[in-house]
Amino acid sequence: MNVGLSRKEHGGQREILPSLQARLDCRAGMATTTAGVAGGFVQGNLAILPEKLASAFHRFCQLNPKPCPIIGMSDVGDPRIPALGLDLDIRTDLPRYRVWRDGEVAEEPTDIMAHWRGDLVAFVIGCSYSFEEALMTDGLPIRHVERKLRVPMYRTNIACQRAGPFAGPMVVSMRPFRPADAIRAVLITSRFPAVHGAPVHLGHPHSIGIADIGKPDYGDPVPVEADEIPVFWACGVTPQAVISAAKLPFAVTHAPGMMLVTDLQNKQLAVL
Amino acid sequence: MNVGLSRKEHGGQREILPSLQARLDCRAGMATTTAGVAGGFVQGNLAILPEKLASAFHRFCQLNPKPCPIIGMSDVGDPRIPALGLDLDIRTDLPRYRVWRDGEVAEEPTDIMAHWRGDLVAFVIGCSYSFEEALMTDGLPIRHVERKLRVPMYRTNIACQRAGPFAGPMVVSMRPFRPADAIRAVLITSRFPAVHGAPVHLGHPHSIGIADIGKPDYGDPVPVEADEIPVFWACGVTPQAVISAAKLPFAVTHAPGMMLVTDLQNKQLAVL
Numbered sequence: 001m002n003v004g005l006s007r008k009e010h011g012g013q014r015e016i017l018p019s020l021q022a023r024l025d026c027r028a029g030m031a032t033t034t035a036g037v038a039g040g041f042v043q044g045n046l047a048i049l050p051e052k053l054a055s056a057f058h059r060f061c062q063l064n065p066k067p068c069p070i071i072g073m074s075d076v077g078d079p080r081i082p083a084l085g086l087d088l089d090i091r092t093d094l095p096r097y098r099v100w101r102d103g104e105v106a107e108e109p110t111d112i113m114a115h116w117r118g119d120l121v122a123f124v125i126g127c128s129y130s131f132e133e134a135l136m137t138d139g140l141p142i143r144h145v146e147r148k149l150r151v152p153m154y155r156t157n158i159a160c161q162r163a164g165p166f167a168g169p170m171v172v173s174m175r176p177f178r179p180a181d182a183i184r185a186v187l188i189t190s191r192f193p194a195v196h197g198a199p200v201h202l203g204h205p206h207s208i209g210i211a212d213i214g215k216p217d218y219g220d221p222v223p224v225e226a227d228e229i230p231v232f233w234a235c236g237v238t239p240q241a242v243i244s245a246a247k248l249p250f251a252v253t254h255a256p257g258m259m260l261v262t263d264l265q266n267k268q269l270a271v272l
Numbered sequence: 273m274n275v276g277l278s279r280k281e282h283g284g285q286r287e288i289l290p291s292l293q294a295r296l297d298c299r300a301g302m303a304t305t306t307a308g309v310a311g312g313f314v315q316g317n318l319a320i321l322p323e324k325l326a327s328a329f330h331r332f333c334q335l336n337p338k339p340c341p342i343i344g345m346s347d348v349g350d351p352r353i354p355a356l357g358l359d360l361d362i363r364t365d366l367p368r369y370r371v372w373r374d375g376e377v378a379e380e381p382t383d384i385m386a387h388w389r390g391d392l393v394a395f396v397i398g399c400s401y402s403f404e405e406a407l408m409t410d411g412l413p414i415r416h417v418e419r420k421l422r423v424p425m426y427r428t429n430i431a432c433q434r435a436g437p438f439a440g441p442m443v444v445s446m447r448p449f450r451p452a453d454a455i456r457a458v459l460i461t462s463r464f465p466a467v468h469g470a471p472v473h474l475g476h477p478h479s480i481g482i483a484d485i486g487k488p489d490y491g492d493p494v495p496v497e498a499d500e501i502p503v504f505w506a507c508g509v510t511p512q513a514v515i516s517a518a519k520l521p522f523a524v525t526h527a528p529g530m531m532l533v534t535d536l537q538n539k540q541l542a543v544l
Contacts, residue, residue, distance in 0.1 A: 179473045186458045187470060198459060201451045203475045203501040229475040229501075272544060 328436025
């Protein structure tokens with residue numbers, strides 16, 4: 001690992017970006033959630049696949065940009081993604097990984113040095129942390145953040161476009177808002193297409209196959225008050241669910257809540 | 273009236289804009305709705321007040337830009353608004369007017385030549401026809417248009433900011449959409465702040481004081497299907513309702529559905 005070099009590249013220890021510091025901490029063994037780490041910097045979901053499956057997965061993301069917006073991608077066999085951080089090493093810079101074999105989690109290591117191969121391709125996919133920052137900056141309350149819970153997520157009846165072995169339902173995250181705030185949230189998140197963009201649904205959970213809003217498939221339940229409406233965004237858990245369902249011989253993802261912290265800033269993702 | 277001059281200004285009869293033609297038709301006695309007239313051109317709500325009340329009304333519009341977006345305004349005593357049409361004469365160019373005395377409709381003449389005075393100021397306020405065109409161009413279905421009805425409008429419990437004698441509740445118009453279309457409609461109409469902009473509410477009519485969505489205060493009822501949500505925009509009927517409630521000795525507005533057709537194009541109002 002080239003920690004010393006990275007420090008030099010970034011202009012000495014006093015100028016280390018919070019995002020680089022987070023990656024350095026991961027390299028040094030930090031294995032806790034990245035929620036709240038390096039405020040203002042883009043965090044991403046990770047998917048690593050062998051080259052022969054990577055092109056189909058790339059096409060899956062292309063066909064399903066709302067749940068799977070690619071913000072960075074490695075070359076074949078290259079663990080670096082310089083566009084997301086000059087020193088970034090995808091094998092070591094996340095707190096914890098999931099190694100998948102035949103659709104099951106085989107291991108949850110804190111680095112994947114032992115698993116890296118010359119045929120692997122890494123995809124980094126946008127995450128809702130970025131647009132949540134924009135919502136909070138605007139003064140909108142986010143229930144699960146206020147209550148220190150994980151965002152509730154649901155499998156829907158919205159089918160993703162298939163590509164090779166990759167297929168399945170879109171997973172969505174839900175945040176309840178009062179109606180005027182919901183309208184504002186639509187506008188704000190539409191500025192961030194690289195991190196899921198505008199919502200895909202609001203108001204009628206059953207229309208998208210959610211039988212009980214109180215029982216999310218992932219994350220924690222949060223209440224929706226009588227004067228609120230649930231607003232649903234495409235979620236970066238979708239590609240993980242799809243990879244799991246494809247029962248691939250080998251794949252690597254991040255562990256839940258253990259994201260890649262990049263040197264991109266959330267505000268750089270705004271299109272307007 | 274200077275019809276001959278107007279034709280000349282616009283480069284001869286063969287080049288008359290559809291909007292000018294509509295105004296010429298009004299001058300010649302046309303007294304039917306302007307709905308569907310001069311597609312692509314901005315139509316406006318009209319309010320004419322004596323100078324001593326005009327400044328308070330202007331401030332009311334300033335304080336309540338969602339229901340009262342001013343797209344044009346005359347000088348005191350001047351019946352022209354060149355920014356909306358070089359030849360435009362506010363005394364003759366609408367199909368029908370309402371002359372208000374002490375909060376009641378006293379007359380509905382087809383011109384106001386006999387009522388014009390040197391102390392009057394005319395305000396032209398944006399109208400939802402402009403954003404409806406943008407919604408339909410995007411392929412979104414608008415129920416009341418499909419059914420050839422007037423849009424349903426409701427008095428709400430949202431209080432406008434008071435200015436002088438002008439005060440009262442915001443009036444909103446309602447269009448039902450399926451959720452994904454509702455999100456799209458929020459985004460599209462946000463591009464048109466000069467014609468009410470993004471919705472003010474969606475999903476919970478009772479939250480804004482609407483007891484029965486099937487009983488609008490103005491316009492016609494339209495059904496909201498089980499998989500749809502009602503979306504509410506601030507409405508240009510608000511200033512009329514406020515003028516009526518103020519029981520002014522004298523005011524003039526357009527008659528319902530009988531708008532001013534301007535030479536502005538709807539697409540010119542888009543901010544992005």
